[in-house]
Amino acid sequence: MLEIENLHARVGDTKILNGITLSVKAGEVHAVMGPNGSGKSTLAHLLAGRAGYAVTEGRILYDGKDLLSLTPEARAGEGVFLGFQYPVEIPGVSTLYLLKTAVNAQRKYRGQSEIDALDFLAWIRDRVKKVRMDIEMLHRGVNEGFSGGEKKRNEILQMLVLEPRLMILDETDSGLDIDALRIVADGINALRSPERAILLVTHYQRLLEYVQPDRVHVLARGRIVRSGGPELAHELEAKGYGWLDAA
Amino acid sequence: MSTSRREIETLLRGGEYSAGFVTKLDADTIAPGLSEDVIRFISAKKQEPAWLLDGRLAAFRRWQKMREPRWAHVQYPQIDYQAISYYSAPKSLKDRPKSLAEVDPKLLETYKKLGIPLAEQERLAGVAMDVVFDSVSIATTFREKLREAGVLFCPISEAVREYPDLVRKYLGTVVPPGDNFYAALNSAVFTDGSFVYIPKGVRCPMELSTYFRINERNTGQFERTLIIAEEGSYVSYLEGCTAPQRDEHQLHAAVVELVALDQAQIKYSTVQNWYPGDENGKGGIYNFVTKRGDCRGRASKISWTQIETGSAITWKYPSCILRGDGSTGEFYSVALTHHRQQADTGTKMLHVGRNTTSTIVSKGISAGHGRQSYRGLVRVLPSAAGARNYTRCDSLLIGEHCAANTFPYTEVRNPTAQLEHEATTSKIGEDQLYYCRSRGISEEDAVSMVVNGFCKDVFKELPMEFAVEAQKLMSVSLEGAVG
Numbered sequence: 001m002l003e004i005e006n007l008h009a010r011v012g013d014t015k016i017l018n019g020i021t022l023s024v025k026a027g028e029v030h031a032v033m034g035p036n037g038s039g040k041s042t043l044a045h046l047l048a049g050r051a052g053y054a055v056t057e058g059r060i061l062y063d064g065k066d067l068l069s070l071t072p073e074a075r076a077g078e079g080v081f082l083g084f085q086y087p088v089e090i091p092g093v094s095t096l097y098l099l100k101t102a103v104n105a106q107r108k109y110r111g112q113s114e115i116d117a118l119d120f121l122a123w124i125r126d127r128v129k130k131v132r133m134d135i136e137m138l139h140r141g142v143n144e145g146f147s148g149g150e151k152k153r154n155e156i157l158q159m160l161v162l163e164p165r166l167m168i169l170d171e172t173d174s175g176l177d178i179d180a181l182r183i184v185a186d187g188i189n190a191l192r193s194p195e196r197a198i199l200l201v202t203h204y205q206r207l208l209e210y211v212q213p214d215r216v217h218v219l220a221r222g223r224i225v226r227s228g229g230p231e232l233a234h235e236l237e238a239k240g241y242g243w244l245d246a247a
Numbered sequence: 248m249s250t251s252r253r254e255i256e257t258l259l260r261g262g263e264y265s266a267g268f269v270t271k272l273d274a275d276t277i278a279p280g281l282s283e284d285v286i287r288f289i290s291a292k293k294q295e296p297a298w299l300l301d302g303r304l305a306a307f308r309r310w311q312k313m314r315e316p317r318w319a320h321v322q323y324p325q326i327d328y329q330a331i332s333y334y335s336a337p338k339s340l341k342d343r344p345k346s347l348a349e350v351d352p353k354l355l356e357t358y359k360k361l362g363i364p365l366a367e368q369e370r371l372a373g374v375a376m377d378v379v380f381d382s383v384s385i386a387t388t389f390r391e392k393l394r395e396a397g398v399l400f401c402p403i404s405e406a407v408r409e410y411p412d413l414v415r416k417y418l419g420t421v422v423p424p425g426d427n428f429y430a431a432l433n434s435a436v437f438t439d440g441s442f443v444y445i446p447k448g449v450r451c452p453m454e455l456s457t458y459f460r461i462n463e464r465n466t467g468q469f470e471r472t473l474i475i476a477e478e479g480s481y482v483s484y485l486e487g488c489t490a491p492q493r494d495e496h497q498l499h500a501a502v503v504e505l506v507a508l509d510q511a512q513i514k515y516s517t518v519q520n521w522y523p524g525d526e527n528g529k530g531g532i533y534n535f536v537t538k539r540g541d542c543r544g545r546a547s548k549i550s551w552t553q554i555e556t557g558s559a560i561t562w563k564y565p566s567c568i569l570r571g572d573g574s575t576g577e578f579y580s581v582a583l584t585h586h587r588q589q590a591d592t593g594t595k596m597l598h599v600g601r602n603t604t605s606t607i608v609s610k611g612i613s614a615g616h617g618r619q620s621y622r623g624l625v626r627v628l629p630s631a632a633g634a635r636n637y638t639r640c641d642s643l644l645i646g647e648h649c650a651a652n653t654f655p656y657t658e659v660r661n662p663t664a665q666l667e668h669e670a671t672t673s674k675i676g677e678d679q680l681y682y683c684r685s686r687g688i689s690e691e692d693a694v695s696m697v698v699n700g701f702c703k704d705v706f707k708e709l710p711m712e713f714a715v716e717a718q719k720l721m722s723v724s725l726e727g728a729v730g
């Protein structure tokens with residue numbers, strides 16, 4: 001489903017990604033771990049289409065299509081979703097309005113008609129319950145004055161409403177209390193299916209206990225330096241990243 | 248919501264000033280030029296009493312000695328006041344139609360195209376409308392129903408004849424003829440506008456609205472509006488404006504006067520969408536307007552809400568004189584300048600009475616080569632013990648070539664006054680746009696979404712139908728602002 005081939009990227013004169021190769025099949029969950037500043041978020045944003053990066057080598061194929069040539073909105077239309085490490089605040093625009101506009105924009109992209117307003121409300125209410133958010137929060141400005149944990153839950157809510165096929169979750173588990181971590185994990189598992197793929201960027205083994213990954217990758221200095229099964233995450237938890245330098 | 252969304256999309260695809268068409272009809276338009284004879288001609292056309300003609304001539308003589316103000320941060324070539332025609336009226340309106348059925352179908356068609364189907368409006372309750380086309384009012388709907396409530400709503404030219412005492416008592420008492428250059432010009436040559444009178448204790452049963460349309464070439468529109476709210480009354484009044492797309496500039500110099508007596512409330516909302524000119528600044532309306540409200544009575548309240556998306560140049564400071572003790576003035580404004588548009592707008596709050604309160608919320612958006620200034624004055628006189636003001640000015644910049652300035656002036660001459668001021672200037676957030684787009688929303692829709700969010704504090708002050716209209720306008724006006 002997702003083929004990242006020898007991806008090199010820079011911002012200005014700074015090289016950040018130095019040849020990443022990664023293949024994710026439909027139905028799989030991959031975890032991406034690695035020290036601060038190693039390039040995990042950069043990779044996530046390259047997948048979602050943020051401007052400002054220059055890809056100097058390599059390519060990304062999604063369903064066989066050249067992902068890098070698509071606008072961010074087209075990628076979303078194709079089913080790509082990024083849960084932001086730092087969700088953005090949009091004052092005065094309610095989450096409800098953002099999501100309704102997003103759902104209809106994506107439907108339009110796929111040649112479907114606009115969703116009925118009442119159907120949408122029922123749909124979103126059900127999802128709000130799943131992430132145990134207060135329905136009132138839907139009417140507040142997007143992430144405006146939300147706590148760190150509330151922002152992360154709002155990302156999961158958006159994911160549940162949009163039902164993407166490729167989910168990239170950038171540290172959605174950071175800054176969550178135990179209950180919220182459960183909710184986020186349940187949300188991710190709810191969408192886990194043979195047609196979908198998930199890329200989990202995380203620093204902690206804990207999320208991976210709830211969402212079992214098929215593969216774990218370690219990113220360091222813009223390169224994947226180790227890949228393995230779920231046991232690799234345990235190893236990292238025990239030993240940290242220092243031993244990777246030696247290796 | 249989905250209808251308005253669809254409309255936005257249609258309009259975006261159209262991508263141009265949709266009100267820019269011209270209605271072809273025979274008009275009585277006097278030759279360009281301004282003289283005492285022209286003023287006598289206008290006054291005679293309107294069958295005015297002598298006192299009004301005298302007032303006009305006095306204003307004209309003052310105006311001749313005045314100089315055009317140059318302090319505003321706007322630039323435009325010298326206006327040739329002799330090149331403008333000061334009166335134009337569709338011929339079919341020689342005898343004012345008594346009902347919509349008598350109005351020239353071409354005119355009705357014009358309003359239908361502008362999205363204001365008058366005939367339907369008359370059937371659907373909700374908003375009563377006065378419609379001013381160039382220099383004359385062509386129709387006022389719901390007059391009978393309003394009269395039952397004691398509310399007077401008619402063209403001001405008619406009010407001069409029908410209710411001369413009321414007009415004479417109030418006209419020019421809030422904006423005196425010598426107030427400023429454009430007000431003096433207006434006082435000399437004003438042609439039509441609306442007159443509203445709400446009697447004591449009456450809550451006006453529906454929204455009142457005036458729609459101004461400039462159609463003829465080389466004409467100016469000099470509208471005059473007077474709203475009087477007697478003790479304990481309430482009225483919400485809306486004003487909308489459009490003009491054809493023409494290569495030359497046209498002048499719109501209006502005067503609006505509001506008077507609120509004891510505990511009366513006037514809510515005045517404007518959605519101004521005069522033709523803004525093209526991308527290179529060719530054509531467009533010069534909108535030089537004096538609007539002022541007088542909170543004459545105790546605990547009275549006047550609120551101005553304005554959405555300014557049109558005009559090549561806007562020069563406008565809707566103000567409040569807070570004379571009555573405990574009176575309240577409010578100013579909520581969204582001004583958008585795109586392409587080569589310029590706006591110098593803001594408000595004046597003059598605190599005279601004790602415990603008077605004013606609130607100013609101004610949102611300025613500049614895109615393209617647009618430039619705008621917020622100019623606000625809060626003046627607290629020694630008599631205004633306990634006066635309070637809250638001012639918030641936010642500017643949003645889209646792109647690299649636009650500019651925004653803020654000039655908040657304060658003059659406080661009573662030590663018990665409390666003033667609070669907040670101001671921000673920011674670029675439209677790339678991260679906000681990217682966030683929306685990563686959810687599947689197009690860049691253009693993302694811009695309009697973020698901008699609408701930025702304006703929300705002002706939009707929520709608008710009556711419902713206008714709020715939708717305003718959002719729609721913002722999207723259309725921002726067309727091409729990014730990318």
Ligand SMILES: Nc1ncnc2c1ncn2[C@@H]1O[C@H](COP(=O)(O)OP(=O)(O)OP(=O)(O)O)[C@@H](O)[C@H]1O
Nearest residue numbers: 011014016034035036037038039040041042043085
């Ligand atoms: N716009 C930018 N300009 C300059 N340097 C950048 C920019 N964006 C990222 N970087 C640098 O690239 C490196 C990788 O950043 P990135 O955010 O991808 O790290 P990360 O692996 O997500 O880290 P963390 O675990 O802290 O979230 C960092 O050194 C960062 O400073």
Ligand SMILES: [Mg+2]
Nearest residue numbers: 040041042085
């Ligand atoms: Mg990161």
